[in-house]
Amino acid sequence: MFTLIKREIEDHIAYFLGGVVLSSIVIVLSIWAAYNYKDEPPVYSIGLSIPVIVILLIGFPAMGASQMYTDRNRKISAFLSALPVTRGRILIARIITGILAILTVLAPLTITAMVLWHLLVPPVPIIYPCPIFDMFVTALLMAFACYCLGLLTGWASSKVTPTLAGLALTFVLIPLIAVKGFGLHTTVILVLFIIASLIRIRQKFMSTAL
Amino acid sequence: MNENVIEAENVVKYFDGRCVLDGINLKVPRGCIYGLLGRNASGKTTIIRILLGLEPPTRGQTFLLGAESDNLSAKVHSRIGYVAEGHNLIQNYTVGRLIKLCKDLSPHWNDKFFEHLTETFRLPMDRRIGQLSIGMRAQLNLSLALAIDPELLILDDPTLGLDTVARRQFLELAIDLIGQQGRTILFSSHILSDVERIADRIGILAGGKLVVDCALEELKNRVKKFRLIFPESAPENLYLTEIINQEIEGREIAITVANWNQQKQAMLGTFQPSSCTELPMGLEDIFIECTKPDVAPLAHL
Numbered sequence: 001m002f003t004l005i006k007r008e009i010e011d012h013i014a015y016f017l018g019g020v021v022l023s024s025i026v027i028v029l030s031i032w033a034a035y036n037y038k039d040e041p042p043v044y045s046i047g048l049s050i051p052v053i054v055i056l057l058i059g060f061p062a063m064g065a066s067q068m069y070t071d072r073n074r075k076i077s078a079f080l081s082a083l084p085v086t087r088g089r090i091l092i093a094r095i096i097t098g099i100l101a102i103l104t105v106l107a108p109l110t111i112t113a114m115v116l117w118h119l120l121v122p123p124v125p126i127i128y129p130c131p132i133f134d135m136f137v138t139a140l141l142m143a144f145a146c147y148c149l150g151l152l153t154g155w156a157s158s159k160v161t162p163t164l165a166g167l168a169l170t171f172v173l174i175p176l177i178a179v180k181g182f183g184l185h186t187t188v189i190l191v192l193f194i195i196a197s198l199i200r201i202r203q204k205f206m207s208t209a210l
Numbered sequence: 211m212n213e214n215v216i217e218a219e220n221v222v223k224y225f226d227g228r229c230v231l232d233g234i235n236l237k238v239p240r241g242c243i244y245g246l247l248g249r250n251a252s253g254k255t256t257i258i259r260i261l262l263g264l265e266p267p268t269r270g271q272t273f274l275l276g277a278e279s280d281n282l283s284a285k286v287h288s289r290i291g292y293v294a295e296g297h298n299l300i301q302n303y304t305v306g307r308l309i310k311l312c313k314d315l316s317p318h319w320n321d322k323f324f325e326h327l328t329e330t331f332r333l334p335m336d337r338r339i340g341q342l343s344i345g346m347r348a349q350l351n352l353s354l355a356l357a358i359d360p361e362l363l364i365l366d367d368p369t370l371g372l373d374t375v376a377r378r379q380f381l382e383l384a385i386d387l388i389g390q391q392g393r394t395i396l397f398s399s400h401i402l403s404d405v406e407r408i409a410d411r412i413g414i415l416a417g418g419k420l421v422v423d424c425a426l427e428e429l430k431n432r433v434k435k436f437r438l439i440f441p442e443s444a445p446e447n448l449y450l451t452e453i454i455n456q457e458i459e460g461r462e463i464a465i466t467v468a469n470w471n472q473q474k475q476a477m478l479g480t481f482q483p484s485s486c487t488e489l490p491m492g493l494e495d496i497f498i499e500c501t502k503p504d505v506a507p508l509a510h511l
């Protein structure tokens with residue numbers, strides 16, 4: 001399994017490097033903005049969240065689609081399946097790689113946000129104790145949901161349906177987060193969507209001719 | 211332990227409504243070198259891909275080393291070497307990287323044997339697969355398949371693209387492998403002289419069916435071709451069972467018959483030909499007779 005994950009990371013190293021670069025830029029800008037615009041937190045928060053959203057909505061589906069499309073195009077799974085590897089393991093290794101890529105972007109951002117939160121935000125009454133953690137969970141699930149859609153798009157011969165599903169998800173999730181905020185409702189919907197996507201990906205990947 | 215290393219039970223495969231395999235039943239015992247023959251698009255690659263679980267059958271079941279093909283575990287895979295038609299290796303990898311990947315994934319990697327193969331074939335480790343010639347890709351693919359010390363080796367047209375020297379090297383390697391007890395080889399090829407040299411059992415696919423499935427020597431003994439010359443014009447209603455093919459020209463009939471025996475010989479005598487000459491048939495002649503498009507439906511040999 002480790003060999004398969006290593007292979008996936010090496011083949012898609014550009015996404016990892018891109019993620020690291022973007023998250024580094026966001027971190028530097030956050031620290032700079034946090035100290036220079038202390039009185040206007042909403043402005044810089046909104047400004048800095050844009051690249052993160054772009055990464056989530058474009059980067060991870062692109063990575064998923066690229067993993068599957070490259071596989072199909074270069075017949076990588078067909079080759080690997082002739083080695084002591086099962087299709088299930090190939091898929092699991094691919095998904096783990098996706099999760100690692102998401103964590104590569106989100107974990108440093110979350111840690112930075114938590115540090116800044118503790119340093120700069122004045123103590124507030126315990127009404128909403130851990131907003132950063134909720135934001136992290138929602139962002140992680142959203143990125144993973146987008147990534148799953150990318151996997152589906154890359155493997156499907158018709159790209160229209162998964163792309164429309166991706167757009168639909170985006171149009172549902174963004175207003176949902178705006179209205180409900182980061183929390184249980186959004187998490188439940190995302191988890192359900194992810195489970196459905198994973199079942200579909202598994203079924204497609206395991207049954208298609210390689 | 212299951213004696214049949216490869217089993218196919220009533221395998222049917224349709225592609226876009228076209229029947230490619232029509233009820234294939236195949237059993238390959240342990241230690242057998244099975245040559246699978248057929249014309250282009252006769253379904254050789256399809257049945258191999260179904261056996262390996264790369265392609266789902268429309269109907270039927272297949273088994274490799276006792277395990278169902280669509281559910282082969284990594285452990286079973288580690289006992290199977292496979293050389294795909296067209297040598298589908300990962301094109302953007304260097305030779306060295308691909309070898310490392312295969313080595314890391316294979317529990318029974320034979321380093322010494324692999325080094326011997328790479329030296330024999332002079333494989334360049336730093337070149338990308340996509341930059342290799344077809345012949346070199348074939349050599350690399352074959353080396354990778356052999357290095358895992360396979361119990362079952364499946365070769366789909368392995369000598370395609372190899373020059374005469376490399377082809378000879380491959381055959382010698384295959385013969386070496388055959389020398390090791392218990393190894394089973396299934397291979398398809400268009401080069402019938404290669405098949406004739408190493409196979410001990412032959413299967414011929416034609417019209418989606420396995421029209422021949424028997425030992426090579428038995429096949430040669432059972433399929434006979436005669437040239438019959440009659441005193442006047444040749445009879446058009448020459449009745450004999452299991453005629454594979456017959457060509458009538460004036461007083462002459464060239465007839466190919468399956469399962470030749472004394473009864474058939476006696477039956478042929480009743481038509482009173484003025485001469486009857488047996489024509490020698492090699493595997494290539496038998497193959498051509500069995501795969502002619504207008505050939506009569508043939509019972510399994």
